[in-house]
Amino acid sequence: MPSNPSKPTDSELEILSFLWQHGPSTVRQVHDFLAKTKEAGYTTTLKLMQIMQEKGLLSRTEEGRSHIYTAQVSEEETQQSLLGRFVETAFRGSAAQLVMQALGTHQTSAEELDEIRQLLDNLENNR
Amino acid sequence: MPSNPSKPTDSELEILSFLWQHGPSTVRQVHDFLAKTKEAGYTTTLKLMQIMQEKGLLSRTEEGRSHIYTAQVSEEETQQSLLGRFVETAFRGSAAQLVMQALGTHQTSAEELDEIRQLLDNLENNR
DNA sequence: TTGTATCTACGAATTTTTTCGTACACCTTT
DNA sequence: AAAGGTGTACGAAAAAATTCGTAGATACAA
Incomplete structure (x- = not known):
């Protein structure tokens, strides 16, 4: 690498x-x-x-x-x-800021949103 | 503008x-x-x-x-x-792809994660 | 008033990125 | 064999982005 x-x-x-x-x-x-x-x-x-x-x-x-x-x-x-x-x-x-803007203005499917939600859960659990 | x-x-x-x-x-x-x-x-x-x-x-x-x-x-x-x-x-x-990567590797606070989660909720409701 | 510091203006050099012309090799078709 | 199509190599031009030197104006202190 x-x-x-x-x-x-x-x-x-x-x-x-x-x-x-x-x-x-x-x-x-x-x-x-x-x-x-x-x-x-x-x-x-x-x-x-x-x-x-x-x-x-x-x-x-x-x-x-x-x-x-x-x-x-x-x-x-x-x-x-x-x-x-x-x-x-x-x-x-600020990654969060970027994420917010990206989600706010770009097309995203329901499946993708779910995936993201799951990722959020994982992140909070492993805190 | x-x-x-x-x-x-x-x-x-x-x-x-x-x-x-x-x-x-x-x-x-x-x-x-x-x-x-x-x-x-x-x-x-x-x-x-x-x-x-x-x-x-x-x-x-x-x-x-x-x-x-x-x-x-x-x-x-x-x-x-x-x-x-x-x-x-x-x-x-793919904005979703970008979001996943951003969340995965960049530091984000619990508050920010919550904010994002809320945004996700809004997006799904207004679908 | 003579220096020293700090500003802008601006031309031009440098560096990086992109583009292309030309030469030459090799195949395939006529 | 000649012509046409399709490759690579490569130097160099062109365009874009960055950098800097030098000149001149103005303030301020010694």
């Missing part, structure tokens, strides 16, 4: 996000997906992924003519790290 | 955060505070705040020789905007 889950940039996060969802992929696959919502050339995505590989965020193996990239940082680990930073900078360290 | 709560950068957020907490302040006050945790020259902070003023993030009034800066975007509004973006990019749009 890397001691420093170096903060990915927004662009890098988009790529990681795709890889977390779809597993090891080629640049083409990643790019075609990103291109749906984003204006960017193929070589831009390629370069980005190459750089991420140099940084250790991705690894790759050759597969015929192309390369297959794999995320080298886990989704949870990265979320955790980003979340910590975010709570700190945007919510002055 | 600005229709575009233009995303502040991390540095800008640090400054906004201070102003939200302490109210209208001079560059000196902001800088002295930031300097405790950050390595940066006075003119760097000054320039940053001048740019933020040009962008409309801050306003200022002259007060003798120095200027007093005031945040022109509210804390809630900004948090909301950043949160939305963050949920999207880091948590694939």
